[in-house]
Each structure stands twice: as structure tokens, then as C-alpha cells.
Amino acid sequence: MGTPLGDFVRAKRDSIQPESFGLPDHGRRRSPGLRRSDVAARAGISVEYLTRIEQGRDRNPSPAVVKALADALSLDARERSHLRYLVKITGGECAGHRRPAPPNREVRPTALATLRLLEPAAAFVTNRLGDVLAYTSGFELVVRGLGLLDTEPANLTRYVFTDPRARRFLPEWDQVADEQAFDLWLGPSAETAEWFRAELAPVAGPEFTRRLNRQLPPAQVPLRIDHPTGHELRWHREKLELPSIDAQQLVVLLPADEATAHAVEQLRHRPRGHLRSAS
Structure with missing residues (x-):
């Protein structure tokens, strides 16, 4: 089962055309966008580790890895903020069965x-x-x-x-x-x-x-x-x-x-x- 973090990284990778990063087009592929090997090389991590993140098998990447992924995917400021939020909820979210308290509706x-x-x-x-x-x-x-x-x-x-x-x-x-x-x-x-x-x-x-x-x-x-x-x-x-x-x-x-x-x-x-x- 995937995670919000893994889904985001995979979706962003699929949305990037290789030529926009100066990478060669390897021809027709089953999936669009960058290869995992391209992103892993740019981030300085292994393809296996990137696969674990995308598939939800690693939920707690280090801040250094998160920054490296953001750089490798050329995320803008808004996307970087969203990435940090997804890291937080992916590593710390718990399903729970009780209805949570409603959000505070009082305006200061x-x-x-x-x-x-x-x-x-x-x-x-x-x-x-x-x-x-x-x-x-x-x-x-x-x-x-x-x-x-x-x-x-x-x-x-x-x-x-x-x-x-x-x-x-x-x-x-x-x-x-x-x-x-x-x-x-x-x-x-x-x-x-x-x-x-x-x-x-x-x-x-x-x-x-x-x-x-x-x-x-x-x-x-x-x-x-x-x-x-x-x-x-x-x-x-x-x-x-x-x-x-x-x-x-x-x-x-x-x-x-x-x-x-x-x-x-x-x-x-x-x-x-x-x-x-x-x-």
C-alpha cells in the first residue's frame, strides 16, 4: 500500500519530461516522465531506496534525503512545503477509529x-x-x-x-x-x-x-x-x-x-x- 509521500514523489516524477532536465529520451515506456534511476542519481540515493519510498515501505526518510529529493525533482517553494507536510503525516499518522475532535471554528x-x-x-x-x-x-x-x-x-x-x-x-x-x-x-x-x-x-x-x-x-x-x-x-x-x-x-x-x-x-x-x- 502506498503512502501520501510515496504517491507524491511518484506523481511528480511521472509529470516531468526527461528533456526538460537535459536527459536523453529513452523511447516509449510504460510510464511517462523520469525513470527512477534518473531521480535516484540526481538525489544521490539508490534506486532501491527510492522504490521503497514510492511504494510506502520507507515512511521516515531523513531531512537530508527529503531535501535531496526536492532538489532532484526541482520542486518549487509550494511543492517543497507540501512535501515536508507529507513526510510529517506519512511518518506520524495513525488510523484510529474514533472520530477526531472537530477543528476549532473560533476566529481570534x-x-x-x-x-x-x-x-x-x-x-x-x-x-x-x-x-x-x-x-x-x-x-x-x-x-x-x-x-x-x-x-x-x-x-x-x-x-x-x-x-x-x-x-x-x-x-x-x-x-x-x-x-x-x-x-x-x-x-x-x-x-x-x-x-x-x-x-x-x-x-x-x-x-x-x-x-x-x-x-x-x-x-x-x-x-x-x-x-x-x-x-x-x-x-x-x-x-x-x-x-x-x-x-x-x-x-x-x-x-x-x-x-x-x-x-x-x-x-x-x-x-x-x-x-x-x-x-
Whole structure:
């Protein structure tokens, strides 16, 4: 049986074309990408050891080996961070049979104060499960009519995979679905994410389950929303990680073009609202 770490290394290796590393193309192969021997040589480890990692038979590679693998696969900063996280949960995760404690849904006063300073911008606090924990009136204005805030507690992951309106209002639904499914790898804890996946899978169906074992971080692209009012909104997303004990993020939506900024001004037909907290 594989492990999250082994699955990631194998998936990344399969995604790299040999010529991009200046390596010869050995012709048609059963699997795409780099050979194990190519990666092992670049990392300075044996092919047998790399095979054990990929197959889940070695769950605790040393920090030096992890760094060597990251260098050998030319991982970017985001992928290196994900690799370190997978090493942590692969070596320390335990299956357990009891339902874990739910993630903390309370947003710290300082984070709420930061949201207030961001008004009237569109910003919200979330965790990796997709719970929408607090948001500005600007965020409420942007998502009004999409259906995201119709349920309590609001959850972006559940909305994307179970609410048919998500496909209507998110023209790049596949991209958003990839992002939400991938974020489950990142917490709040391995046990909590596993329970969330198990609970959501029966109602979310194959579009969710087929994404669960994808290991490569999806590309970061602007978020597009086809707003119910007829406006097309394009957003850059700036994400600020809150202290690890919270396992939360502060996400700010920034207009990606002048048309979006103008459309938001047209939508802003009511006075500046108050901060909303779902805690």
C-alpha cells in the first residue's frame, strides 16, 4: 500500500519530461516522465531506496534525503512545503477509529480586527476543510446569490461538490474543485481531513473521490465568477496563513482587472456593512 509521500514523489516524477532536465529520451515506456534511476542519481540515493519510498515501505526518510529529493525533482517553494507536510503525516499518522475532535471554528479577535481593517474589500477566514468562518461585507456582496452562504455552517468544499449552482457560477469549476480537494491534504489535521473526506464522498460522488489521491498542487490562477447579476468577476487571491494552532487562512480577493473593480462598485448599492462571523 502506498503512502501520501510515496504517491507524491511518484506523481511528480511521472509529470516531468526527461528533456526538460537535459536527459536523453529513452523511447516509449510504460510510464511517462523520469525513470527512477534518473531521480535516484540526481538525489544521490539508490534506486532501491527510492522504490521503497514510492511504494510506502520507507515512511521516515531523513531531512537530508527529503531535501535531496526536492532538489532532484526541482520542486518549487509550494511543492517543497507540501512535501515536508507529507513526510510529517506519512511518518506520524495513525488510523484510529474514533472520530477526531472537530477543528476549532473560533476566529481570534486579532484576525477579526484584521478583517475589519480590510472593509470594504472582499475577504474571509477559512480553514483547509473549506469552512467559511468569518467574512467582510465586501465578501458577502461578491458571493450574494451564489448559494455559498445559504447553509450553516457555510463550507466552500461542500458547496463546490454538492451544490449545482457552483458549476453555473464558477466557469472554471474543475480548477476550483482541484484546489478544494487538494487543500484537504493540509489539515487542520490528517485525522480530521480523513473524516471529512469520508463524510463528503457519498454525497459528492466521483468528481470528488477521483481527486482525493492527486498529489501535485494545482496551478494558481485567477478565480472567475459569473455573478448572478450578469457581471463576470476575476479575482487574484492573496492568502495569509494564521498561526498553526488555528489551522486557518485569511483570504483576500483582489480584482484582477479594471472590469471587475468597476463591476464591484456597481454591486455596492448599500452602505458599508458589518463584519460577519460564523463561529
